[in-house]
Amino acid sequence: MSMLPAYYEFICPVKILSGRKALSNLPYELNLLGMHKPMVVTDQGIVKAKLLTRVTAALKDADIDIACLYDRTPPDSSDRVVNEVAVLYREKGCDGLIAVGGGSAIDTAKGVNIVVSHQTDDLLKFQGVDRLTAALAPLVVIPTTAGTGSEVTNVSVIYNETTHSKMAFMSNKLYPHVALLDPVMTQTMPPKITAATGMDALTHAVEAFTGLQKNPVSDAFALAAVRLVTQYLVAAVKDGDDLDARLAMANAALLAGVAFSNSMVGVVHAHAHATGGVAHVPHGVANSILLPFGMDYNLDKSAADLAALAPAMGIMAPGAGEREVAMKVIAAVRQLKADLKALCGLPETLSEAGVTRENIPDIARKAMDDGSLTYNPTEMTYEESLKFLAGAL
Amino acid sequence: MPDPHASTPMSVPVPRGQHLVRGAKYATCKASLLALGATFELVSAMVPEMKDEVSRWEDGRKVGIGVLPGGPFITIENRGGAIRYVGSGLKDTDLNVLFKNLDSAVLIFTGQLGSAQAVAENRVCVHGDNSKAMQVTRSLALVQTYLFPGIILRNTFKRPPALSASQLATKAAIMAMLVPKLAAISFR
Numbered sequence: 380m381s382m383l384p385a386y387y388e389f390i391c392p393v394k395i396l397s398g399r400k401a402l403s404n405l406p407y408e409l410n411l412l413g414m415h416k417p418m419v420v421t422d423q424g425i426v427k428a429k430l431l432t433r434v435t436a437a438l439k440d441a442d443i444d445i446a447c448l449y450d451r452t453p454p455d456s457s458d459r460v461v462n463e464v465a466v467l468y469r470e471k472g473c474d475g476l477i478a479v480g481g482g483s484a485i486d487t488a489k490g491v492n493i494v495v496s497h498q499t500d501d502l503l504k505f506q507g508v509d510r511l512t513a514a515l516a517p518l519v520v521i522p523t524t525a526g527t528g529s530e531v532t533n534v535s536v537i538y539n540e541t542t543h544s545k546m547a548f549m550s551n552k553l554y555p556h557v558a559l560l561d562p563v564m565t566q567t568m569p570p571k572i573t574a575a576t577g578m579d580a581l582t583h584a585v586e587a588f589t590g591l592q593k594n595p596v597s598d599a600f601a602l603a604a605v606r607l608v609t610q611y612l613v614a615a616v617k618d619g620d621d622l623d624a625r626l627a628m629a630n631a632a633l634l635a636g637v638a639f640s641n642s643m644v645g646v647v648h649a650h651a652h653a654t655g656g657v658a659h660v661p662h663g664v665a666n667s668i669l670l671p672f673g674m675d676y677n678l679d680k681s682a683a684d685l686a687a688l689a690p691a692m693g694i695m696a697p698g699a700g701e702r703e704v705a706m707k708v709i710a711a712v713r714q715l716k717a718d719l720k721a722l723c724g725l726p727e728t729l730s731e732a733g734v735t736r737e738n739i740p741d742i743a744r745k746a747m748d749d750g751s752l753t754y755n756p757t758e759m760t761y762e763e764s765l766k767f768l769a770g771a772l
Numbered sequence: 773m774p775d776p777h778a779s780t781p782m783s784v785p786v787p788r789g790q791h792l793v794r795g796a797k798y799a800t801c802k803a804s805l806l807a808l809g810a811t812f813e814l815v816s817a818m819v820p821e822m823k824d825e826v827s828r829w830e831d832g833r834k835v836g837i838g839v840l841p842g843g844p845f846i847t848i849e850n851r852g853g854a855i856r857y858v859g860s861g862l863k864d865t866d867l868n869v870l871f872k873n874l875d876s877a878v879l880i881f882t883g884q885l886g887s888a889q890a891v892a893e894n895r896v897c898v899h900g901d902n903s904k905a906m907q908v909t910r911s912l913a914l915v916q917t918y919l920f921p922g923i924i925l926r927n928t929f930k931r932p933p934a935l936s937a938s939q940l941a942t943k944a945a946i947m948a949m950l951v952p953k954l955a956a957i958s959f960r
Contacts, residue, residue, distance in 0.1 A: 386894075387894075506899075509897055643892075747906065748903035749903070749906065750903075750905065750906055753888050753891050758931035
């Protein structure tokens with residue numbers, strides 16, 4: 380594919396704060412946003428890991444009180460939870476949101492923002508692309524995982540408890556105003572979650588770089604993400620107190636998030652979403668397992684793009700042809716998976732993650748209905764999806 | 773003395789040619805959407821893959837397809853496993869597949885750009901459930917397979933469909949029935 384597509388769009392309006400003690404800048408940013416009565420959305424895991432106290436300590440330094448704290452966000456955000464939180468937001472007269480956590484807390488905060496800004500409790504009517512009309516309240520995101528990149532995306536996915544389906548909302552209004560990366564906020568992530576979320580970031584970057592919607596701007600972000608994951612993921616898994624590695628991985632996730640927010644993902648994510656829905660495999664684990672299989676599947680159409688990832692992954696292959704280099708890149712990803720399994724037991728196959736042969740038809744059917752497939756460079760039928768999944772079993 | 777800083781509404785004259793061009797684009801889209809509606813009906817009645825695809829739609833699903841901001845639009849509906857062209861306009865639709873402007877729609881309707889590439893170039897947006905949109909996208913691909921000549925399919929599909937002899941015969945039958953079908957649905 381030529382470097383310059385016939386037409387593309389790119390946006391990233393998020394202010395990014397990254398570094399040690401970045402949290403100390405939080406009060407200044409809240410003031411710039413006019414946020415004096417913030418609501419904090421987080422989960423019990425963050426509270427128990429004492430990460431929330433770091434945030435409240437930063438706010439206390441500037442005499443800012445949290446107007447309302449919601450710390451019961453479940454692992455999969457739902458419309459019931461969003462509406463519950465929105466009621467609290469209104470009752471306490473909050474004027475902005477701070478999401479502290481992983482993808483679920485961030486998506487919940489984005490969902491709450493839709494509800495409170497549109498004076499509604501019916502999220503269904505905003506499903507789809509560019510459906511939001513009102514300006515949203517200020518949103519600051521402090522991620523505590525280094526994977527989803529939700530701190531720089533314009534998407535929120537909320538589970539609908541009535542229809543038992545996931546609702547996806549995509550709008551440029553959903554971009555957070557500030558993303559704050561402080562390595563202490565990811566320091567307590569256990570090795571296996573560090574590995575899984577790191578591979579999630581790598582998958583975002585690779586799929587953004589090889590998909591139909593790729594463009595030169597998102598490519599730059601994707602390559603930087605791949606470079607950081609290659610250099611720092613294993614170090615972060617081996618030693619969680621390595622703050623340089625933690626900060627690098629947080630940046631990798633953010634950069635990959637910017638990339639895929641602007642050039643989407645593909646076959647790996649389509650199947651990872653479906654695997655999560657059917658067999659409850661965590662998103663990062665599913666992406667990690669499926670990534671090299673997805674790269675293999677796209678090899679014919681994406682050899683040039685895959686080969687272009689080689690320098691970022693430290694692969695030198697002078698004189699080798701494009702396809703050969705692309706295969707070395709795929710092999711490097713398989714090796715990374717093997718290293719992570721040895722270090723922390725991250726599953727390498729679907730069966731290791733608890734997926735059975737009987738799950739495969741359901742997963743394939745769901746994957747066919749996943750919008751990510753549209754952006755995959757290679758067409759995939761239901762029968763091909765069955766084969767793809769069987770290969771990863 | 774008029775205040776040079778006062779803001780006054782400015783009417784910028786549009787060349788007459790531009791009106792005609794816009795009119796031609798609108799007419800192309802309107803005719804294409806009508807053809808799409810007619811072909812949807814024919815393909816859902818005659819092509820087994822389409823029947824299989826639509827069998828997963830809930831009965832009564834209404835899908836709008838059209839061009840922002842001001843049309844044209846059509847609505848199609850799943851009635852008992854068969855797609856029926858309801859009429860022009862968006863009529864209580866559950867899901868809308870919308871081209872952002874006439875230029876984008878013309879590119880797709882005239883076979884210059886494939887659906888996947890159109891989505892990748894942000895020329896299309898979906899209002900509604902994404903998974904249902906994917907089902908509609910697949911059915912649209914089947915309709916295009918039986919509507920467009922092979923040369924267009926080769927240029928616009930990620931993997932151009934390879935039709936068997938019997939599928940080619942079905943395609944020929946659909947083409948033969950298209951004009952009478954267009955006449956039949958034109959006044960719905």
